[in-house]
């Protein structure tokens with residue numbers, strides 16, 4: 001399919017693909033087996049991603065980033081979908097919330113993040129507040145020179161080791177959303193449990209406890225009332241990123257089984273000669289291309305009409321690609337037979353890892369609600 005990708009962007013795709021194969025691929029099996037990506041290796045890989053110019057590829061020029069178009073970012077992320085999520089994540093994409101850093105906050109938080117010296121987590125979800133993010137219960141109470149934070153966050157990616165955690169809370173007095181940066185060693189900030197989970201090995205997801213944790217005023221992003229807006233300023237990027245990642249993962253699964261069916265023989269012929277499997281492969285290729293076409297159209301819409309005006313097509317792309325990946329991964333396991341169920345090929349990992357993408361960054365049902373709202377009009381919604 002010719003998507004009219006410029007030579008410059010083709011080079012960017014190649015750079016990312018080479019980085020994946022050369023720097024990340026050698027570690028994939030060990031991370032999968034051990035469910036662990038050692039801190040030292042994480043630091044090394046982040047540094048390498050910085051050196052090749054991929055780290056912080058989502059950042060605008062005004063803070064020293066490359067200022068790439070959305071389309072270019074999507075092409076990069078699609079290639080990152082071809083490696084285990086824990087490793088893909090070493091090509092860091094700092095949350096846009098850091099761009100709300102003002103004055104001294106820039107040197108203290110933003111710059112070390114951009115230099116890959118400090119890592120982050122983003123803590124919005126709580127045991128009682130998932131899809132309904134506005135119902136969070138974590139409270140920030142004014143205290144001399146800052147805020148006292150109380151509450152529990154859960155399902156927080158890298159919450160166990162992140163140097164900086166962007167926490168979205170509500171002010172105790174007037175219930176206004178507030179975004180604060182909490183440092184790892186803040187007294188009263190404790191690590192709860194690390195959630196055992198289905199896939200995403202080597203990518204810890206943690207519970208975070210705040211018990212009267214003191215956060216200085218200088219760590220507040222924006223003003224009270226802006227917390228959710230700041231926190232969710234990356235939602236379009238996050239959703240289109242998931243869509244791109246899913247397309248890359250699905251393509252990897254298809255590429256893998258295409259090789260397998262040419263080599264594996266049953267009943268005296270390669271599996272690829274069985275029409276039943278050929279039709280499954282054709283469906284996989286078709287569905288991947290449909291999701292990719294929508295993904296690229298969404299990214300180009302973001303470039304032409306702006307991210308906030310393209311929210312509906314972003315939701316469509318995320319919904320399409322994450323659901324598609326589930327179907328493609330399932331067929332890939334089936335085509336591989338027993339070998340698809342064994343953890344000796346990437347297909348078993350892809351099957352497990354795919355599942356989370358229909359949940360994170362807005363579930364499939366939330367994407368459908370967004371799309372329905374856009375086509376029906378707000379009057380049909382409370």
Ligand SMILES: Cc1cc2nc3c(=O)[nH]c(=O)nc-3n(C[C@H](O)[C@H](O)[C@H](O)COP(=O)(O)OP(=O)(O)OC[C@H]3O[C@@H](n4cnc5c(N)ncnc54)[C@H](O)[C@@H]3O)c2cc1C
Pocket residue numbers: 121122123124125129130131132154155156157158200205356359360361362363364365366369
């Ligand atoms: C691997 C992983 C990493 C994550 N990392 C982070 C992180 O770093 N930071 C963070 O803050 N969060 C993180 N999350 C949390 C994630 O954002 C939430 O899981 C997600 O928003 C869904 O919330 P929930 O799990 O509470 O499900 P719920 O909101 O309880 O939803 C349960 C079910 O109800 C459905 N539902 C809910 N509301 C509606 C509605 N209005 N209409 C129709 N159906 C509805 C949902 O679609 C879903 O099927 C992560 C999650 C995962 C799986």
